[in-house]
Amino acid sequence: xxxxxxxxxxxxxxxxxxxxxxxxxxxxxxxxxxxxxxxxxxxxxxxxxxxxxxxxxxxxxxxxxxxxxxxxxxxxxxxxxxxxxxxxxxxxxxxxxxxxxxxxxxxxxxxxxxxxxxxxxxxxxxxxxxxxxxxxxxxxxxxxxxxxxxxxxxxxxxxxxxxxxxxxxxxxxxxxxxxxxxxxxxxxxxxxxxxxxxxxxxxxxxxxxxxxxxxxxxxxxxxxxxxxxxxxxxxxxxxxxxxxxxxxxxxxxxxxxxxxxxxxxxxxxxxxxxxxxxxxxxxxxxxxxxxxxxxxxxxxxxxxxxxxxxxxxxxxxxxxxxxxxxxxxxxxxxxxxxxxxxxxxxxxxxxxxxxxxxxxxxxxxxxxxxxxxxxxxxxxxxxxxxxxxxxxxxxxxxxxxxxxxxxxxxxxxxxxxxxxxxxxxxxxxxxxxxxxxxxxxxxxxxxxxxxxxxxxxxxxxxxxxxxxxxxxxxxxxxxxxxxxxxxxxxxxxxxxxxxxxxxxxxxxxxxxxxxxxxxxxxxxxxxxxxxxxxxxxxxxxxxxxxxxxxxxxxxxxxxxxxxxxxxxxxxxxxxxxx
Amino acid sequence: xxxxxxxxxxxxxxxxxxxxxxxxxxxxxxxxxxxxxxxxxxxxxxxxxxxxxxxxxxxxxxxxxxxxxxxxxxxxxxxxxxxxxxxxxxxxxxxxxxxxxxxxxxxxxxxxxxxxxxxxxxxxxxxxxxxxxxxxxxxxxxxxxxxxxxxxxxxxxxxxxxxxxxxxxxxxxxxxxxxxxxxxxxxxxxxxxxxxxxxxxxxxxxxxxxxxxxxxxxxxxxxxxxxxxxxxxxxxxxxxxxxxxxxxxxxxxxxxxxxxxxxxxxxxxxxxxxxxxxxxxxxxxxxxxxxxxxxxxxxxxxxxxxxxxxxxxxxxxxxxxxxxxxxxxxxxxxxxxxxxxxxxxxxxxxxxxxxxxxxxxxxxxxxxxxx
Numbered sequence: 001x002x003x004x005x006x007x008x009x010x011x012x013x014x015x016x017x018x019x020x021x022x023x024x025x026x027x028x029x030x031x032x033x034x035x036x037x038x039x040x041x042x043x044x045x046x047x048x049x050x051x052x053x054x055x056x057x058x059x060x061x062x063x064x065x066x067x068x069x070x071x072x073x074x075x076x077x078x079x080x081x082x083x084x085x086x087x088x089x090x091x092x093x094x095x096x097x098x099x100x101x102x103x104x105x106x107x108x109x110x111x112x113x114x115x116x117x118x119x120x121x122x123x124x125x126x127x128x129x130x131x132x133x134x135x136x137x138x139x140x141x142x143x144x145x146x147x148x149x150x151x152x153x154x155x156x157x158x159x160x161x162x163x164x165x166x167x168x169x170x171x172x173x174x175x176x177x178x179x180x181x182x183x184x185x186x187x188x189x190x191x192x193x194x195x196x197x198x199x200x201x202x203x204x205x206x207x208x209x210x211x212x213x214x215x216x217x218x219x220x221x222x223x224x225x226x227x228x229x230x231x232x233x234x235x236x237x238x239x240x241x242x243x244x245x246x247x248x249x250x251x252x253x254x255x256x257x258x259x260x261x262x263x264x265x266x267x268x269x270x271x272x273x274x275x276x277x278x279x280x281x282x283x284x285x286x287x288x289x290x291x292x293x294x295x296x297x298x299x300x301x302x303x304x305x306x307x308x309x310x311x312x313x314x315x316x317x318x319x320x321x322x323x324x325x326x327x328x329x330x331x332x333x334x335x336x337x338x339x340x341x342x343x344x345x346x347x348x349x350x351x352x353x354x355x356x357x358x359x360x361x362x363x364x365x366x367x368x369x370x371x372x373x374x375x376x377x378x379x380x381x382x383x384x385x386x387x388x389x390x391x392x393x394x395x396x397x398x399x400x401x402x403x404x405x406x407x408x409x410x411x412x413x414x415x416x417x418x419x420x421x422x423x424x425x426x427x428x429x430x431x432x433x434x435x436x437x438x439x440x441x442x443x444x445x446x447x448x449x450x451x452x453x454x455x456x457x458x459x460x461x462x463x464x465x466x467x468x469x470x471x472x473x474x475x476x477x478x479x480x481x482x483x484x485x486x487x488x489x490x491x492x493x494x495x496x497x498x499x500x501x502x503x504x505x506x507x508x509x510x511x512x513x514x515x516x517x518x519x520x521x522x523x524x525x526x527x528x529x530x531x532x533x534x535x536x537x538x539x540x541x542x543x544x545x546x547x548x549x550x551x552x553x554x555x556x557x558x559x560x561x562x563x564x565x566x567x568x569x570x571x572x573x574x575x576x577x578x
Numbered sequence: 579x580x581x582x583x584x585x586x587x588x589x590x591x592x593x594x595x596x597x598x599x600x601x602x603x604x605x606x607x608x609x610x611x612x613x614x615x616x617x618x619x620x621x622x623x624x625x626x627x628x629x630x631x632x633x634x635x636x637x638x639x640x641x642x643x644x645x646x647x648x649x650x651x652x653x654x655x656x657x658x659x660x661x662x663x664x665x666x667x668x669x670x671x672x673x674x675x676x677x678x679x680x681x682x683x684x685x686x687x688x689x690x691x692x693x694x695x696x697x698x699x700x701x702x703x704x705x706x707x708x709x710x711x712x713x714x715x716x717x718x719x720x721x722x723x724x725x726x727x728x729x730x731x732x733x734x735x736x737x738x739x740x741x742x743x744x745x746x747x748x749x750x751x752x753x754x755x756x757x758x759x760x761x762x763x764x765x766x767x768x769x770x771x772x773x774x775x776x777x778x779x780x781x782x783x784x785x786x787x788x789x790x791x792x793x794x795x796x797x798x799x800x801x802x803x804x805x806x807x808x809x810x811x812x813x814x815x816x817x818x819x820x821x822x823x824x825x826x827x828x829x830x831x832x833x834x835x836x837x838x839x840x841x842x843x844x845x846x847x848x849x850x851x852x853x854x855x856x857x858x859x860x861x862x863x864x865x866x867x868x869x870x871x872x873x874x875x876x877x878x879x880x881x882x883x884x885x886x887x888x889x890x891x892x893x894x895x896x897x898x899x900x901x902x903x904x905x906x907x908x909x910x911x912x913x914x915x916x917x918x919x920x921x922x923x924x925x926x927x928x929x930x931x932x933x934x935x936x937x938x939x940x941x942x943x944x945x946x947x948x949x
Contacts, residue, residue, distance in 0.1 A: 026667065466681035468669045469646060470695035470746055480694075484685045 048421030100177025144342025160242025177222035184218030232410030234506030370501035373440035381448025411506025448493025592659030599654035632803035674748035890937030
């Protein structure tokens with residue numbers, strides 16, 4: 001029975017694919033779009049990745065060799081680095097998911113006050129520029145630390161290392177777990193929990209027997225996503241990890257220190273394998289396991305937990321986490337206005353003046369490249385969503401998989417693959433601004449694609465057919481029907497791309513060049529020089545830029561999306577009738 | 579007025595001819611072909627309203643989609659207005675379609691929805707406004723111009739879909755089950771409105787539905803399809819009164835089949851032996867493929883039976899009596915076969931109870947004989 005349905009489903013799918021391929025062949029605009037997309041993905045996703053793989057599996061003469069691989073995995077130093085990276089990832093995944101779950105549960109299940117504030121706090125770090133948390137850890141706990149030195153009088157505290165990394169990464173990444181989990185908790189039908197209560201289970205029992213098991217896919221998913229983030233994190237281990245070297249730092253050190261691209265490639269592969277595994281596990285296994293069914297029926301409003309012994313402990317926990325986050329951000333902002341941290345706390349704009357003298361040009365470069373790449377990525381993302389969402393043809397799967405692949409790659413792997421792929425003519429792109437734009441476009445596009453695809457799947461096929469039958473060709477239909485309906489996804493894709501581009505570190509740290517320096521690499525440089533005040537000034541400026549940009553963009557979206565009547569005015573209408 | 583409206587919206591109306599049209603979907607896995615439409619021939623004359631009627635999977639929607647151009651025939655010739663459109667994409671066929679879901683553009687107001695086809699055609703501003711206003715007026719949508727589709731009722735949305743479809747002066751108008759999303763009352767009034775409009779504009783129309791009463795009410799000609807084949811086509815009267823096979827008889831309205839043997843002819847009439855007694859059927863129909871001595875059946879519509887207590891050759895027991903107000907429906911069991919009988923005006927006739935022994939008198943003028 002089951003195999004019967006499967007095979008019938010398969011042949012129907014293949015039938016649809018053949019018909020789809022034929023219909024694509026009949027539409028020249030679409031055909032060109034499909035071919036161009038495939039070429040772009042081959043060139044900027046598949047090719048550089050293949051290059052890393054080949055590089056790591058060949059010797060200097062270009063012959064196949066496992067020598068590099070074996071020499072690396074038998075070197076105890078690299079094994080140790082690998083082990084450390086995994087360990088850090090696991091610890092952070094557990095802690096961040098725990099905090100994320102408590103936040104999500106508190107917000108979705110109890111009627112604590114200040115929910116808006118809690119939600120804001122739990123999403124803020126996602127939009128945050130890099131370096132903020134490590135900078136504030138240094139400000140608070142370093143040699144000149146406000147807490148270590150100021151309160152306890154310790155002057156030789158070594159703030160760099162595993163503990164700081166755990167704190168900083170947990171705080172940075174728990175919002176990812178929170179967003180996943182609040183989505184899952186929100187979508188569990190209230191009546192399921194009511195049913196458990198109805199049968200006599202108390203809150204505790206209901207939580208353990210119904211809520212927690214139902215949210216398990218979300219917990220695993222959140223943990224996997226945090227794990228990936230921790231693995232690929234560059235900015236935190238680079239600034240606060242000290243001797244606790246992780247894989248991405250090791251790759252960076254090898255490539256910038258010894259230029260040993262082969263060794264770098266092998267290490268990159270070592271980083272890629274667990275990250276990709278976690279990504280695939282999440283995408284294809286956890287998501288399928290999800291118990292949540294969206295019926296579309298309006299269900300009864302959830303009755304929020306009001307028992308003081310449940311809600312207040314949860315609330316206090318959340319407020320404490322929020323306080324820590326605010327303290328961290330506040331410290332950095334304060335630090336940017338102080339003359340010399342730990343020595344002279346007099347307020348001054350000196351740090352900003354110096355910072356701007358040192359890196360105003362990179363700030364501009366970052367912003368301009370981010371805007372350009374966000375717009376290109378948004379458009380390309382919509383096109384890819386359009387050509388993949390509702391059609392089926394040979395090559396579609398390739399487009400889907402390869403466009404999402406970039407999202408799964410650790411930034412460091414991406415960086416090294418682009419150096420390898422584009423450092424020789426005719427594809428000599430290293431050292432240009434173009435390579436940065438390309439990296440941003442392809443790395444940040446998957447979010448736009450995802451959002452566009454979701455929107456398109458909700459649009460009935462016949463809407464496009466209606467446009468066609470009224471005489472429009474596929475280009476016209478795309479411009480006048482599909483694109484306007486995609487506006488929301490387009491703009492959210494742009495906001496995401498812009499934010500990610502301007503805050504990117506790991507993917508671009510190898511790709512910046514003297515003439516194309518990004519603000520993040522400048523800030524990283526300031527850490528090396530221990531000019532934390534200037535770094536704080538830059539980070540604060542980035543926070544402002546991001547807030548302003550997102551604010552302006554939201555306004556713009558609202559203005560653009562507001563339905564406008566295009567009925568000609570009465571005057572012109574009556575003229576028309578005459 | 580009528581002349582005026584016609585010239586405004588259907589100058590280009592034209593006929594549709596399907597010659598030997600076949601659509602085969604391939605199933606490479608099994609190597610089998612699925613024949614969705616099987617060598618059908620169909621002509622829709624200029625200004626005619628033809629309905630494709632049949633159960634789901636009969637090929638009616640595939641046929642419609644081939645005419646619209648969203649599917650291409652595997653075989654056969656498709657002509658619109660005398661032009662072979664085999665290689666013409668949907669947007670160049672000059673036809674229009676009303677969709678089951680209406681498919682209104684959610685981001686455009688009513689005015690823009692209606693004007694869309696003219697904008698595509700890059701019609702000049704003055705003409706655009708004039709024709710859009712005319713279409714809005716025609717469909718009684720004045721005053722709703724600046725609303726958005728989600729702010730309209732189902733019936734209003736339907737009107738917008740129609741206005742949008744007729745504004746481009748299509749040579750053919752296709753309807754894909756356009757009334758199936760409306761509730762029963764509204765469906766009937768929209769159905770009549772739609773038919774009146776089609777007659778007024780004189781647009782060649784093809785209407786797809788699985789609702790037989792809708793098909794009967796709306797069409798000049800009904801085409802009954804089954805498994806990719808056309809079973810019968812004709813006016814609603816012909817289809818109901820002269821079905822050419824049991825499927826059609828059963829699909830349009832209700833039909834009882836009383837099995838017997840064709841014994842002979844008496845002029846026009848056919849003599850059918852049922853359980854040893856001869857029933858004379860004065861207008862048996864064409865009786866395709868029937869020879870004397872063959873097994874056959876008498877087609878009896880439920881309303882063509884009169885029940886009485888008197889003894890008669892056809893008797894049975896009442897198994898079920900359902901009261902509908904306008905009629906009572908009886909299920910009579912006779913020799914293990916159920917016969918449905920409808921008795922209109924139940925207030926005027928004798929009512930029977932479950933278990934009553936009744937005899938059935940067939941109104942012989944209304945009987946047909948089929949193989």
